[in-house]
Amino acid sequence: MLIAVGGLAMYLLGVAMVVPRYLLALDGPLKPVSEWLVWYSGLPLVLGTSMILFDLLVLLDRKRSTAPLRYDPPANRRVTVALTAYNDEDSISAAVADFRAHPLVSRVIVVSNNSTDATYARAEAAGALTFNETAPGYGRCVHRCLTEASRFDDTDLVVLCEGDLTFRAYDIDKLLAYAPHGDVINGTRTSEPLRQYTTQLTTFMYYGNIFVGKLLEAKHLGRSTITDVGTTYKLCRRDALQRLLPSLTPAVNLEFNAHFLDTALDQGLTLIECPVTFHARVGESKGGNVNNLRGFKVGLRMMAGMLFGWRRLAA
Template identity: 40%
Template structure:
């Protein structure tokens, strides 16, 4: 109800503003049909925002059970880092070495997705503990394989960290993830914090705000979880939570990231978001990058996931 109320507001509000402009400056108020249309748009806008307020601050309060603070001691937890890669020969070695140098990390696993260059060989030379080729094409397929390989042999209280091996993220941020996962099941990174973001990244004047709008729509749907980024591929999950979630992970494409945490939220898992360092990637982007048309297509797939949730 909250999501659809928000959708009606997002559609009707700009149309109402346009109609008000035509009324004031184009003398359209003389037409009876225009007045009916204008009043209808105003009614939709006001009713949708009132419905949104009612659902979130009244119905949600009385009908959605609250959860108590949660803490799990992870002092002895093992940490496996899983790096996904596709044609990342020039950077996967440096990425693997950076993550492996973090003293909290027990193992670094690289999963490459049928790379056409020497990504596999570069990962092996880097000293990664395991290098695996996922033959099924797609970022999501690579992530699912990485999570499965990372969780192999671990206890439920251990941790798997998923990240891309393109040097956009920092191995030092693992310390942040470990600190916060003591209180939840899944920790998501966010690239929207300006103080932690390099100047020349794909989070530009359009991708960044559009990304945040979709994130807020998901937040409205799953009220109580703060979200600002739907496309960050850096995250940590407790192995026990992953094993409960694994059978629900199906998306093989670039919209896997929101698919994963939407499914976790549907299961009422504890999910939080933390700011992480975001740098310009090494080499050419194989995901959305700065391609606005491709970004729009991925955004549409993300919205389909949301409205189906």
């Protein structure tokens, strides 16, 4: 996929050079470059497309699992909810109240990533079990969330989410409906009717998540269907999470959710996607959704981690 996209980019760049060639009278120096790009773009395009077709038409049937479809309902459907938070004082109380009100939620924990505002105090006042992760970084906050949540042996399921009100507790019912079929049920924000009109997930980031998700799907061909690598909202079986946590690298920062999915598939866990609703954030975004440029950089780092190893991205 990357080779084919590279070839397409070469072709489009060569065609686009017609503008400076004629409008800026640079036809002399730019014409051979433009022609070279257009002509030789066919090599990566043909190579990449051929490899994609080989994957799909030859390898896919051999890589798909021959095991019976899984149906293993959890005996205990109650969940521990773990919320990440960083300077979310305007939203954390409402987020905690929303999840605590769900009938199947046993407890809500909040891990504040060394917030400098009243996030910690407001989460505690709202009834959450609160922890402060002093080491900076989104990956460290998520890893601490999952670690603390997996300690409670009275629940077999852990729900990871954020404290910014972008997700809602009622979607736990959807995640639970998929729980018999997998170890990790990953919420996806790419179902258009379930996405609020204005969110921090711009059109560029929306399709970027799908693109990187398909790259991850291709890496683990025949194992899962992936359309969103950046979402936090997910349900994990506690036993699977305890096996997975030692293999995760907390120092991976904003790319941690893609790292989580990639590692889960590497470990042989069953990953299922579930469409969830996505709402406008309360407060300012501090992660990869700040703007399209930052989202683009995070996407490139996700691809680098998938291709060359996640420990290289450790902060």
